[in-house]
Amino acid sequence: MSTLSQTTEVVDPVPGAGAPHLPGQPDLVQLLTPEGERVEHPDYSLDVSDEELRQLYRDLALVRRWDVEATALQRQGELGIWASLLGQEAAQVGAGRALAADDMAFPTYREHGVAWTRGVDPLHVMSLFRGVDQGGWDPVATHFNLYTVVIGAQTLHATGYAMGLQRDGAESATLAFLGDGATSQGEVNEAMIWAATFSAPVAFFCQNNQYAISVPIERQSRVPLYQRAAGFGFPGVRVDGNDVLAVLAVTRAALAAAREGQGPTFIEAFTYRMGAHTTSDDPTRYRLASELEEWKLRDPIARLKAHLSRSGIADAGFFASVDAEGDELAARIRRGTLEMADPAGTEIFDHVYAEQTPELVRQREEFVAYHAGFEGEGH
Amino acid sequence: MSTETLTIGKALNLGLRKAMEDDAKVVLMGEDIGKLGGVFRITDGLQKDFGDDRVVDTPLAEAGILGTAVGLAMRGYRPVCEIQFDGFVFPAYNQIVTQVAKIHARSRGRLPMPIVIRIPFGGGIGAVEHHSESPEAYFAHTAGLKVVAVSTPPDAYWGIQQAIAHPDPIVFLEPKRRYWEKGQVDVDATPDPLFASRVVRGGDDVTVLAYGPMVKTALQAAQAAAEEGRSLEVIDLRTVSPLDLAPVFDSVRRTGRCVVVHEAPVTLGLGSEIAARVTEECFHSLEAPVLRVGGYDTPYPPSKLEEEYLPDLDRVLDAVDRSLGF
Numbered sequence: 001m002s003t004l005s006q007t008t009e010v011v012d013p014v015p016g017a018g019a020p021h022l023p024g025q026p027d028l029v030q031l032l033t034p035e036g037e038r039v040e041h042p043d044y045s046l047d048v049s050d051e052e053l054r055q056l057y058r059d060l061a062l063v064r065r066w067d068v069e070a071t072a073l074q075r076q077g078e079l080g081i082w083a084s085l086l087g088q089e090a091a092q093v094g095a096g097r098a099l100a101a102d103d104m105a106f107p108t109y110r111e112h113g114v115a116w117t118r119g120v121d122p123l124h125v126m127s128l129f130r131g132v133d134q135g136g137w138d139p140v141a142t143h144f145n146l147y148t149v150v151i152g153a154q155t156l157h158a159t160g161y162a163m164g165l166q167r168d169g170a171e172s173a174t175l176a177f178l179g180d181g182a183t184s185q186g187e188v189n190e191a192m193i194w195a196a197t198f199s200a201p202v203a204f205f206c207q208n209n210q211y212a213i214s215v216p217i218e219r220q221s222r223v224p225l226y227q228r229a230a231g232f233g234f235p236g237v238r239v240d241g242n243d244v245l246a247v248l249a250v251t252r253a254a255l256a257a258a259r260e261g262q263g264p265t266f267i268e269a270f271t272y273r274m275g276a277h278t279t280s281d282d283p284t285r286y287r288l289a290s291e292l293e294e295w296k297l298r299d300p301i302a303r304l305k306a307h308l309s310r311s312g313i314a315d316a317g318f319f320a321s322v323d324a325e326g327d328e329l330a331a332r333i334r335r336g337t338l339e340m341a342d343p344a345g346t347e348i349f350d351h352v353y354a355e356q357t358p359e360l361v362r363q364r365e366e367f368v369a370y371h372a373g374f375e376g377e378g379h
Numbered sequence: 380m381s382t383e384t385l386t387i388g389k390a391l392n393l394g395l396r397k398a399m400e401d402d403a404k405v406v407l408m409g410e411d412i413g414k415l416g417g418v419f420r421i422t423d424g425l426q427k428d429f430g431d432d433r434v435v436d437t438p439l440a441e442a443g444i445l446g447t448a449v450g451l452a453m454r455g456y457r458p459v460c461e462i463q464f465d466g467f468v469f470p471a472y473n474q475i476v477t478q479v480a481k482i483h484a485r486s487r488g489r490l491p492m493p494i495v496i497r498i499p500f501g502g503g504i505g506a507v508e509h510h511s512e513s514p515e516a517y518f519a520h521t522a523g524l525k526v527v528a529v530s531t532p533p534d535a536y537w538g539i540q541q542a543i544a545h546p547d548p549i550v551f552l553e554p555k556r557r558y559w560e561k562g563q564v565d566v567d568a569t570p571d572p573l574f575a576s577r578v579v580r581g582g583d584d585v586t587v588l589a590y591g592p593m594v595k596t597a598l599q600a601a602q603a604a605a606e607e608g609r610s611l612e613v614i615d616l617r618t619v620s621p622l623d624l625a626p627v628f629d630s631v632r633r634t635g636r637c638v639v640v641h642e643a644p645v646t647l648g649l650g651s652e653i654a655a656r657v658t659e660e661c662f663h664s665l666e667a668p669v670l671r672v673g674g675y676d677t678p679y680p681p682s683k684l685e686e687e688y689l690p691d692l693d694r695v696l697d698a699v700d701r702s703l704g705f
C-alpha cells in the first residue's frame with residue numbers, strides 16, 4: 001500500500017535535528033512544523049475538522065496537566081513513583097485517537113495519554129502509582145490493556161490478540177506500545193516475527209524518546225529503529241512524535257492497513273522524554289541540559305497552539321477554557337488520590353485464581369485471625 | 380586495622396572496585412550501570428575509573444546480558460551481571476537455568492562459568508509491580524548454581540569479592556531495602572568464608588533462621604523477645620545454596636525449636652527444605668515442628684499492603700510463641 005511505503009521526500013528537519021547527538025531526519029513524516037505551520041506530506045494526508053483540532057489540543061493540554069499534577073503529588077509523598085509522559089503527549093494522543101472503539105491498545109507503563117483517549121479514569125491510573133492496586137482499570141471494557149512493566153512483554157500479547165481478531169474475522173486491529181529500549185528485548189523481536197509470519201492485524205507503536213532510563217538510543221540500535229521493520233518484512237515509518245497530526249495520520253494508516261489484512265506496521269514516533277525516567281531518576285547524571293533546551297523548541301503542545309491561533313481555529317477564550325478545565329481535572333485528580341482508600345488486606349487472596357484453592361482459603365483465614373489479634377492495640 | 384562505616388550499597392561498590400583492581404578480567408555488565416551508576420548507585424563511579432569496556436551499559440535485554448556473559452566466561456572473563464530488579468531476571472532465566480547452570484557439568488569442567496548475577500531482591504521499598512520479588516528458590520532449585528544473600532556491610536564488601544573470585548556461577552542477592560543500612564567494615568580483616576552460615580545472636584529458647592533482608596527483622600524480634608524474657612538464637616544463613624546447616628543443627632539440638640523466616644512465599648520456599656533437613660537431623664531434639672514465616676502464596680501485593688504481606692517482627696514473634704506453645 002502506497003501510504004505505507006517509505007518516503008524519500010525530504011521534509012524540513014525539526015530545529016536541532018542536525019545536532020551531533022541526533023541523526024538526520026530525511027524520512028521524518030511531519031504535518032505540523034515545530035513553528036506550528038501546517039505542511040503536506042505525499043503519503044499521509046489528514047482530514048480533520050476544526051472541531052477535531054480543538055479536541056486534540058484539549059487532549060494534549062489536559063494530559064499534560066494531569067501529568068504535572070501527578071508529579072507534584074509524588075513529590076508530596078502521595079504517590080510511590082510517577083512515570084512522566086512530559087514531551088510525549090502528541091505521540092500518545094495521536095496514537096490513541098487513531099484507534100477505533102473496538103481496537104485494542106497494549107500500553108507500557110507510561111501511556112497515560114493513551115489511557116486518557118480510551119476513557120480510562122485517571123484515578124485508576126493513579127491507583128497503580130499510589131500502590132493501592134496492581135491492575136487499575138477494566139481492560140475489557142476500555143479496550144486498553146493493563147500496564148505492562150516488564151519491558152516488551154506486551155508486544156507479544158498484542159500480536160496474539162491480533163491473531164485472535166484475525167481468526168474471528170473481526171475488523172479491528174491492535175496497537176502495541178513500546179519504547180526505544182524495548183526494541184532490544186528478544187520478546188519484542190519474537191513479536192515482530194510472529195506478526196509478520198501470521199500477517200497479524202497489529203501495529204507496533206514505538207516511542208523513541210531517545211533514552212531507556214540513562215541509556216541512549218545508540219546503545220540499542222545502529223540503524224534508525226523504523227528501518228528494522230524491513231528486516232522483519234513489513235513497513236516501517238518514522239513520524240515526528242511531537243506532531244499530533246502526523247502521528248494521527250500515520251497510525252490511522254497503519255491500523256487501516258492492519259484491518260484490511262495487510263499485516264503489521266512498525267511506527268517509530270521520534271520524540272523526547274522531557275522529564276526524568278520516573279520520579280526516582282536523576283537525568284542530570286547522564287544527559288546535558290542543552291539537549292533538553294533544544295527539544296523544548298519542538299514542544300508538541302506549543303506547536304498545535306501556534307497553529308490553532310494563527311489559523312483562527314481557536315481564540316484566547318478557547319485556550320482559557322481549556323486551562324480552566326485542566327485545573328478542574330487536576331483538582332479532581334488530587335482530591336481523588338488523597339481520598340483513595342487503602343485496599344483491604346484480604347484482597348491479596350481473592351483473585352489469584354479463577355477457582356480458589358483450599359490452601360489459599362486457609363491462608364486467608366489465618367491472615368484474618370492474625371490481624372484480628374491486634375485489634376484494639378492500635379495496629 | 381582500617382575500619383570504615385559503610386552502607387551495604389557503598390560496601391558493594393567498594394567491593395566491586397577492589398575486585399576490578401585485583402583482576403583485569405572482571406567485567407561489569409548491566410542496564411544503566413555506567414553514567415547512572417545503576418538505579419541503586421551500586422556501580423557509582425566505576426565506569427569513570429575503569430572505562431566503558433569494563434563497566435558496560437548493555438542494550439535492554441537480560442537474556443543478552445546472561446547469554447553473552449557465558450561466551451565471555453568461555454574466553455576467561457569474569458562477568459558480573461547486574462539485573463536491575465528481581466522481577467526482571469526472568470527474560471534471562473532461560474540462559475541461567477539451561478546454560479549457565481549446566482555448562483560446567485556438560486563440559487566435564489573444561490568450561491568453568493565464573494559468572495556473578497547480582498540481583499537487588501525483596502520488598503519493603505513501596506515499589507510498583509515486579510520490583511519486590513524474592514526469586515531465590517527458583518535458583519536454589521537449579522543444580523549448578525550457587526546462591527548467596529548478604530545482610531551486612533562487611534558481608535557485602537567481602538562477599539561480592541569472594542563471589543567474583545569463585546569458579547562457579549553465583550546468584551548474588553542484595554537486600555535492596557537494606558542498601559542504606561550502615562555498619563563497620565574492616566577492610567584488613569580476614570573475611571568469613573562465603574558459603575558459611577553464622578550465629579549472629581546467641582540464645583537458648585528458639586533458633587530463628589533468616590537471610591538477606593530478614594536478618595535484621597529476626598534480630599529485632601530477638602531483641603523484643605529478650606525484653607519478655609525469651610532468648611532467641613538468630614542464625615544468618617548467608618548462603619542459600621549450598622546451605623550450611625551444621626551450625627543450625629547444633630543450635631536446634633540445644634533449643635529444640637526452629638523458626639525459618641523469609642520474604643518469599645512459604646510454599647516450596649527455602650523454609651520448606653530447611654524444615655525437612657532439620658527434621659531429619661534433629662528429630663529427637665525437636666520440641667515443636669519447624670515453623671515457617673514468609674510471604675503468602677499470592678502475587679506480591681500493591682505497596683500499600685506490603686507491610687501486611689511481609690514478615691515483620693510481630694509475625695516472627697507470633698511463630699516463636701506458637702513454637703514455644705507446642
Ligand SMILES: Cc1ncc(C[n+]2csc(CCOP(=O)(O)OP(=O)(O)O)c2C)c(N)n1
Nearest residue numbers: 149150151179180181182211212213410467
Ligand atoms: C525486562 C525488564 N528489564 C528492565 C526493566 C527496568 N526498566 C524499566 S523502564 C526501563 C527503560 C525502558 O526504556 P524504553 O523502552 O526506551 O521506554 P521508556 O521508559 O523510555 O518509555 C528499564 C530498563 C524492566 N521494567 N523490565
Ligand SMILES: [Mg+2]
Nearest residue numbers: 179180211212
Ligand atoms: Mg525510551
